[in-house]
Amino acid sequence: MNGFKRNASGGFGINTKTVTAISLILVFSFILSSCGTGDTGADNGKLTIYTSFYVMYDFATKIGGDKVNVINMVPAGMEPHDWEPSPKDIAGLSGADLFIYSGAGMEGWVDKIVEAVNNKNLVVVETSKGITLRESSHSHAHEDGEANTGHFGDEYQYDPHVWLDPKNAKMQMKAIKDALVQVDGKNSGYYEENYNYYAAKLDELDRKYREAAKTFSRKEIVVAHAAYGYLCSAYGIEQIALDSITGGEPTGSRMKEIIDYIREHDIRAIFYDGISSSKTVDAIAAETGIRVAVLSAVEGLSAEDLKAGKDYFSIMEENLRALSEALQQGE
Amino acid sequence: MPEIFQYDFMINAFIVGILIAIIIPCIGTVVVLRRLSIMGDALSHISLAGVAAGLVFGINPILSAVVFAVIASLSIEKIRSKIPKYGEISTAVMMSFGIGLAAILSGFVSSANFNSFLFGSLMAINRFEKYLVICLAVVVLTVFILMYRALFYITFDEESARLAGIPVKTITIVFTVLTAVTISVSSRVVGTLVVSSMMVLPVAVSMQIAKSYKQTVVFSVLFSVFFVVSGLIFSFYLDLKPGGTIVMTGVISLVITLLAGKIPGSGRRKIALRGDD
Amino acid sequence: MHVLEVENLSFAYGENYILKDVSFTVEKGDFVGIIGPNGSGKSTLVKLMLKILTPESGKIRILGEDIRKFGEWSKIGYISQKANSFNSDFPATVNEIVGASLLASNGIFRRKPPDFSERVYNALKKVGMQDYGNKLIGRLSGGQQQRVFIARVLVAEPEIMILDEPTVGIDSKSEEALYCLLARLNEELGITIIMVTHDIGEISVHANKLICLGENGFTVHDTADPDSDRIISAIYGFSVNMQNRRCRNCDCMKRAGCD
Numbered sequence: 001m002n003g004f005k006r007n008a009s010g011g012f013g014i015n016t017k018t019v020t021a022i023s024l025i026l027v028f029s030f031i032l033s034s035c036g037t038g039d040t041g042a043d044n045g046k047l048t049i050y051t052s053f054y055v056m057y058d059f060a061t062k063i064g065g066d067k068v069n070v071i072n073m074v075p076a077g078m079e080p081h082d083w084e085p086s087p088k089d090i091a092g093l094s095g096a097d098l099f100i101y102s103g104a105g106m107e108g109w110v111d112k113i114v115e116a117v118n119n120k121n122l123v124v125v126e127t128s129k130g131i132t133l134r135e136s137s138h139s140h141a142h143e144d145g146e147a148n149t150g151h152f153g154d155e156y157q158y159d160p161h162v163w164l165d166p167k168n169a170k171m172q173m174k175a176i177k178d179a180l181v182q183v184d185g186k187n188s189g190y191y192e193e194n195y196n197y198y199a200a201k202l203d204e205l206d207r208k209y210r211e212a213a214k215t216f217s218r219k220e221i222v223v224a225h226a227a228y229g230y231l232c233s234a235y236g237i238e239q240i241a242l243d244s245i246t247g248g249e250p251t252g253s254r255m256k257e258i259i260d261y262i263r264e265h266d267i268r269a270i271f272y273d274g275i276s277s278s279k280t281v282d283a284i285a286a287e288t289g290i291r292v293a294v295l296s297a298v299e300g301l302s303a304e305d306l307k308a309g310k311d312y313f314s315i316m317e318e319n320l321r322a323l324s325e326a327l328q329q330g331e
Numbered sequence: 332m333p334e335i336f337q338y339d340f341m342i343n344a345f346i347v348g349i350l351i352a353i354i355i356p357c358i359g360t361v362v363v364l365r366r367l368s369i370m371g372d373a374l375s376h377i378s379l380a381g382v383a384a385g386l387v388f389g390i391n392p393i394l395s396a397v398v399f400a401v402i403a404s405l406s407i408e409k410i411r412s413k414i415p416k417y418g419e420i421s422t423a424v425m426m427s428f429g430i431g432l433a434a435i436l437s438g439f440v441s442s443a444n445f446n447s448f449l450f451g452s453l454m455a456i457n458r459f460e461k462y463l464v465i466c467l468a469v470v471v472l473t474v475f476i477l478m479y480r481a482l483f484y485i486t487f488d489e490e491s492a493r494l495a496g497i498p499v500k501t502i503t504i505v506f507t508v509l510t511a512v513t514i515s516v517s518s519r520v521v522g523t524l525v526v527s528s529m530m531v532l533p534v535a536v537s538m539q540i541a542k543s544y545k546q547t548v549v550f551s552v553l554f555s556v557f558f559v560v561s562g563l564i565f566s567f568y569l570d571l572k573p574g575g576t577i578v579m580t581g582v583i584s585l586v587i588t589l590l591a592g593k594i595p596g597s598g599r600r601k602i603a604l605r606g607d608d
Numbered sequence: 609m610h611v612l613e614v615e616n617l618s619f620a621y622g623e624n625y626i627l628k629d630v631s632f633t634v635e636k637g638d639f640v641g642i643i644g645p646n647g648s649g650k651s652t653l654v655k656l657m658l659k660i661l662t663p664e665s666g667k668i669r670i671l672g673e674d675i676r677k678f679g680e681w682s683k684i685g686y687i688s689q690k691a692n693s694f695n696s697d698f699p700a701t702v703n704e705i706v707g708a709s710l711l712a713s714n715g716i717f718r719r720k721p722p723d724f725s726e727r728v729y730n731a732l733k734k735v736g737m738q739d740y741g742n743k744l745i746g747r748l749s750g751g752q753q754q755r756v757f758i759a760r761v762l763v764a765e766p767e768i769m770i771l772d773e774p775t776v777g778i779d780s781k782s783e784e785a786l787y788c789l790l791a792r793l794n795e796e797l798g799i800t801i802i803m804v805t806h807d808i809g810e811i812s813v814h815a816n817k818l819i820c821l822g823e824n825g826f827t828v829h830d831t832a833d834p835d836s837d838r839i840i841s842a843i844y845g846f847s848v849n850m851q852n853r854r855c856r857n858c859d860c861m862k863r864a865g866c867d
Contacts, residue, residue, distance in 0.1 A: 082442040249447060249454050252567040255340055276443050283455035287339040364698060481716050484708045487700055494658060494686055495712035495764075542744060543701040 044069075047184055050093050052101035052110070053080040054300050055163045056127065056176075058312045060100050063176050063194050067187050071096075076303045079275060080106060085113050094119045097183055100176055103128040106160035125179040127172035133158040134229045161297050165230035166206040169312070170199050205316055209235050212320060216327035222262060224272035224281050227297040231319070237327070242280060249280055262288045269326040271295035275302065293322045335567050343456040344563055344573065350468040351517045352529070352559040356537075356551035357475045358510050359530035364486050370407060371514065371530040373422050375523040376429030377403040378515040382448045383436035392448070393463070393519050400511035403429070408507045412500075451522030451574040453563070460520060467516050474509055478502055483544055525574045529555060532581035539588045554584065609672040611636045611768060611800045612657065617666035619652055626652055629666070632819055632828045634802060636767075639794045641811035642804040644821035650804045651689070653821065654772050657802070658686055671767065682713035685761030685769040685799075687754075689776065696746035703741040706731055706760045713764035731763035732756075734797075735789060751782025755789065762793070769793070771803040775810075783807075787814050 046069045051057040057072035064070065071092065074083045093099060094117050101107050103126035114124055136159045162168040177195040181188040213235040221232070226241035242258055243250040250258075262270070267290060272281045274294035285292045296315050335341050362371055381399030385392035403425050411418035437445050452460075475482075481502050484492040493499045517526045537550035562577030569576075612634040619627040626649040634640055642650050655661040657668065659675055668675040671683065706728045714721055721727070732738040735755040745753060754774055761769055771790075775783045791814045793799050805811045812818065820827045 078439075079441045079443070084438065249450070249452055249572075251570050251572055252335075252341060252344070252454055252563070253570040255454050256334075256338055256567070259338060259340075276441060277447065279447070279452060279457065280455040282457060283340050283343075286457075364695070366695070477717070480708060480711050483700070483704070484712060484716070487698060487705065487708070490660075490688060491686065491709075491760075492712070494681055494684070495709065495716075496681055497712055497716050538697070538699055541699050542742070544699055544704050547699045 047098065047180070048096045049098040049100060050096045051099075052107045053083075055169075055298050055312060056100045056102055056172075059127075059169070059173050059176055059198075060098075062198050062311075063173060063191055064180060065190065065194055067184065067190060068180070074300060076301060076306055077275065078300055080299050081108075083109075085109055089113070090116050093117045093122070096122060098123050098125060098179060100125045100127060100179070102126075102160065102162065102172070104131075104133055104158050104160040104162060123179055123183055125175055127175040128160070128162050128168075129175065131162050131168050131171055133162070134233065135159065136226065136229075159226070159229040161227045161299075162230055163298065163312070164228055164316075165234040166202045166209070166316070167234065168230060170202045173198055173202070201313060205313065206234075208317075209320060212324050212328075213237070215324075218265075218267075218327045220265060220267065221295070221323070221326060222258060222267050222270045223295060224270070224276070224278075227273065227299075228295060237323070242284070255280075255284065259284060259288055262290060267326075269293040269322075271322070271326075273297045273299065275300055293326060295319055295322055335564060340454055340456070341563070341567060343461055344453045345560065347456050347461060347464045347520050348453060348559040348563055348573075348577075349556055350464050351520060352555040353552055354468050354471040354475075354513055355517060355526065355529045356533045356555045357471065357548065358506075358513050359534050359555075360537075360548050360551055361482050361486055361506065362510065363531060363534045367422075368531055369419065369422050369426070370404070370510070372527045373407065373426035373429060374400050374404055374511055374514045375518060375527045376426050376433060378429075378518045379448060379523045380429045380432040380436065381515065382518070383433050383440055383445060386440040386444055387436050393516060396448075396515040396518060397512055399429075400515040401508055404507045404511035405504070408503060412503075447522075448518060449522050449524055450572065451518075451520055451525055453521060453573045456520065463516060464520060467513065471509055471513055474505065478506065479548075482506060487544075521577070522574045525578055528578045528581060529558070532578070532585060533558065536581070536585045536588050539585075539592055554581075558584065610634060610669070611638070611671060612802070613667070613669040614657075615667040615669075617653075617656065617668065618664045619649070619656060619661065620664055621652075625664075627656075627663075627821070628825070630821070630826050631666075632826075634768075634800060634817070636800055637794065637798050638800050638802075638817050639791065639815045640800075640802045640817045640819060641808075641815035642802065642819045642821065643806070643808050643811065644826075645823075648821040648823065650821055651772055654770055654802075654804055657770060658684070682764045683767045685764065685766035687757050687761060687769070687771045687774050689772045689774075698746060700745050701742050702732065702737065702745060702748075702756050702759075703728055705745060705756060706763050709760040710763045727763055731759045734762055734793070735759045749782065750778045751785060754778060754782070754786060758789065758793075766799060768800045768802065771801070773804050773806065775805065775807060783810070790814065 046067060047064065049060050049064060049068050049070045051060050051070055051072050053074040054072065057070055060068065060070045073085060073089055074080045090113055093113060096119070099114070099117075099122055101110050101124075103110070106128075110126075135157055163172055173195060177191050180191045184191075216237070219236060220238045220240055221228075222240045222242070224242050226239055228239050231237070232239045240258070240261060243254065261267070262284070267288075269291045270281045270285055271293050272278050272295070274296050278292060281292050284290075296319055298312055298315050301310060301315075336345075359371070362368060378396040378400045381396035382392040384390075384399065385395030388395075407418075407422050407425055410421040481492070481497050484495065484497055485499055485502060489499060514526055514530075517529075521529065533551040533555035534547070536554045537547050541547040541550050558577050558581040562580045563573055565571065565580065566573040566576040610633040614633070615631050617627055617630045618625060626647075630653070642653060644650050652661065656663055657670075657675075659678075670678045671680070707724065710724065710727055710731075711718075711720065729738055729741070732741060735758050737752065737755050737759060740748065740752065740756070745756060748756065758769075769790075775786060778786065787810055790801055790803070794801050794814075803811065803815070817828065817830060
């Protein structure tokens with residue numbers, strides 16, 4: 001507060017001029033900082049890619065390798081459904097070459113952000129385009145072609161978690177590869193090579209799942225949220241969800257239904273995604289005496305998981321182990 | 332034994348719900364009669380901000396909610412006693428601060444977690460919460476019973492109370508802290524939106540029929556327990572969210588008692604008529 | 609021992625001296641009226657007597673003790689102006705209100721005294737409200753409520769009763785009854801009464817001492833003094849009609865030897 005000295009007549013030293021000067025400086029710096037940097041990301045010769053959330057980040061990094069700089073928008077530990085981009089994010093996007101997102105309602109904010117960005121050269125990739133979408137278990141009929149917004153299950157018709165089926169993941173990787181080739185043709189060989197490598201890995205993952213599924217003695221899993229539709233339908237599993245709408249606890253009668261179901265079908269584990277609160281599944285597990293297990297929807301990774309070097313593949317392998325434990329033999 | 336009681340999670344909901352239903356109107360009667368209902372709202376919102384802060388910084392959200400609420404309540408009380416003119420507006424400012432801060436912080440926190448503090452988590456009470464509520468109930472009831480007479484006097488006529496030698500300042504501070512703790516802990520269980528209603532509705536219904544202060548307190552506890560128990564039962568059999576059902580039961584009850592009061596000859600009058608000398 | 613001693617009392621709100629060097633004494637059994645035009649500091653004087661305010665200068669002694677050290681406040685009963693404007697929806701019964709006062713004077717955290725109900729009843733009887741024990745305070749008339757507040761004070765067995773404009777908002781019939789009641793308490797129970805009022809006529813009948821506060825000072829004198837009419841008119845700036853003491857048509861006054 002040292003601008004506030006009293007002057008001889010007893011008034012404060014700060015006068016209108018100073019106030020105006022300070023305000024103008026603040027206003028200008030604000031305007032300047034919110035202007036796009038305008039550089040087209042060719043700082044170190046790498047392409048600048050913005051991805052919406054973790055899975056896209058992982059795929060983009062794998063395909064793009066050391067030719068790209070990938071920036072993930074949804075921070076570690078946050079759920080992509082809840083996240084909203086800030087003006088800073090929009091500004092950053094203006095300086096990007098590629099924007100990669102999943103689509104099918106996963107990122108409700110995409111339309112807004114793409115409109116707001118003033119970069120005609122930005123290539124926007126909706127990786128789920130072309131994938132056959134499943135309806136979400138709580139689909140509401142849309143009245144008038146309302147834009148698909150926000151939360152999965154909220155007003156939403158389709159289950160957006162397409163990448164949980166390795167075959168879909170392959171299509172998404174292909175979309176990314178195609179976009180990279182389009183933007184950076186001279187490295188297309190590099191991108192093709194990476195794509196083929198990971199496509200093979202995905203095929204291998206799919207094979208492992210199919211083999212394991214043959215040994216499952218049960219076909220039902222009880223889950224906190226119905227996020228695993230693609231995974232389940234690919235391998236003949238049925239998901240019984242506590243509540244298919246994210247956020248908000250289930251009602252008492254739903255809890256009872258699930259508990260009864262668990263007891264009647266001798267279910268041994270209840271799954272949740274590992275990042276939301278496990279309170280409800282803990283309560284059900286405590287009452288029925290079963291285990292709580294993690295079945296990740298690979299939506300977001302915590303900072304520790306990232307440090308530990310986990311990625312889509314390692315998590316899907318973990319998922320497979322968890323499923324096998326719950327569904328294989330052993331009465 | 333009816334179906335509803337065959338499930339642990341419902342029994343926990345009843346235990347915790349009933350305990351909270353007992354203590355909230357004890358606080359609520361004093362708050363409403365001191366014309367401080369807005370304080371209840373303000374503290375719920377501040378608790379929410381506290382929860383958000385706790386979730387963001389990795390501190391137990393109930394603890395941070397309590398800390399925020401206690402600090403806020405003591406500040407409001409201090410302003411009220413020093414500058415009574417600003418008492419109401421400072422409470423309103425505090426409430427807005429709570430809402431604003433909660434909204435900002437909610438951007439950094441998963442909405443599912445956050446929502447569970449708004450709407451409560453009655454269906455998934457864990458051990459920690461159960462024991463916390465039991466301890467809270469014991470403390471609040473004990474203190475309330477001990478301070479019952481003093482609170483009555485202070486609420487009715489603060490100036491006389493002071494002259495009569497009652498330690499008004501101390502009691503007010505203790506009560507304020509108790510209010511803050513009750514609201515913040517209860518918010519975890521029934522949700523901030525429900526807590527404010529539970530402070531006011533049972534008292535409002537009780538005042539329709541009570542014929543003394545003691546009756547006001549007792550009836551508001553009874554009504555509150557009734558709202559919670561029937562709310563839980565309705566929500567279970569009608570597949571509705573428990574928090575909202577409890578509040579709606581209260582609202583419907585209030586409307587019924589108000590209407591019943593209008594029936595001529597029922598002997599119940601809302602408007603106090605002055606008797607003869 | 610004087611029951612109340614005020615010596616050179618001065619009090620200012622900001623720069624405004626509302627009381628300057630006021631001095632007077634009150635003896636046991638006095639019925640004192642504090643009168644004066646609006647803004648003359650009557651309520652301020654009362655608040656100083658109750659230690660709600662602190663004086664700029666001067667001394668106050670209550671029951672022989674310096675007010676700053678005085679601790680037996682249950683001996684002082686106070687009926688504030690606000691008693692008329694409390695929240696009338698407040699769901700308290702007459703018994704609860706009087707009872708609370710008894711419990712407070714006994715020690716609010718102590719056990720209830722064994723003769724609790726009896727004492728509450730008796731206090732109500734003294735003011736003629738013993739049949740209203742279970743009634744809600746909000747349902748009573750202004751006069752009745754005022755009597756309950758007096759009972760509230762009585763139950764603590766005070767030596768002094770200080771009232772701040774207790775007749776505001778009360779119809780004249782109740783007002784008369786109130787004065788009679790106070791006079792009776794004063795004469796039969798020996799309670800010293802100090803009352804702030806606007807009504808010079810009424811108070812001069814019952815009071816034996818009048819303290820008149822004004823812009824230019826204050827006067828204290830016996831109501832029996834024939835000069836009082838002139839002196840007080842001077843302070844008020846207009847003629848006040850003081851009636852002769854003890855000449856009112858009231859039962860209690862008849863007992864006291866009124867014509």
